[in-house]
Amino acid sequence: MRERIESGRYVPGYRLVLAPIAAELNMSVVPVREAIRRLEAEGLVTFETNVGAQVALIKETEYQHTMETLALVEGSATALASPAITADQIARARAINERMRESLTHFDPQRFTELNLEFHSVLFETCPNPHILDLVHRGWNRMRVLRNSSFSFVPGRAQESVNEHDRILQLIVDHAPAIEIEIAARDHRLGTLNAVLAQNAQHAQRLADTQAEAHTQASAA
Numbered sequence: 001m002r003e004r005i006e007s008g009r010y011v012p013g014y015r016l017v018l019a020p021i022a023a024e025l026n027m028s029v030v031p032v033r034e035a036i037r038r039l040e041a042e043g044l045v046t047f048e049t050n051v052g053a054q055v056a057l058i059k060e061t062e063y064q065h066t067m068e069t070l071a072l073v074e075g076s077a078t079a080l081a082s083p084a085i086t087a088d089q090i091a092r093a094r095a096i097n098e099r100m101r102e103s104l105t106h107f108d109p110q111r112f113t114e115l116n117l118e119f120h121s122v123l124f125e126t127c128p129n130p131h132i133l134d135l136v137h138r139g140w141n142r143m144r145v146l147r148n149s150s151f152s153f154v155p156g157r158a159q160e161s162v163n164e165h166d167r168i169l170q171l172i173v174d175h176a177p178a179i180e181i182e183i184a185a186r187d188h189r190l191g192t193l194n195a196v197l198a199q200n201a202q203h204a205q206r207l208a209d210t211q212a213e214a215h216t217q218a219s220a221a
Contacts, residue, residue: 064193083175094169101162
């Protein structure tokens, strides 16, 4: 179960229901229950009243700081790389973005995230500043450590993301000023961050409402 969480097969927020997992692993629910308890102690699983066990959500501050940093360095890398981006690279990026658009019909957030990295890599890998490029790679690697696919939280953001890719590509094709490309790439990354933060806020509010309701019912009893 830990491997499935770390690989992203069990995404953050995924409900861990004993019986189906036990049946899939061909064992009783007892060891599955014990595994969930151990994962909870490790911080990989949380338990909520009226919800049950689920894969822990990303620590909001860690995710926010990583995404804010990535937005800055990836925006800069994309802008610096843009003058040297070739027609072939533009064609490759467009093809990847079309695959992302086609995947929206049968949405797989993990696959979408893989394509997303592939798309952006085409645009930032030729950045002439190796220090900035190293920071971009570190940012993406940090996102993997966080076990995150942002689009598993906010699948509706995927369509906006694809459309924003089109805009970034058009700016590059039009030889727009570097600052415009940098801002567009930065805002694109921050748009995903803001969507996730808003979703987390809604989740926290629902949890607070559930706990308040349970407290009221307990007091009435």
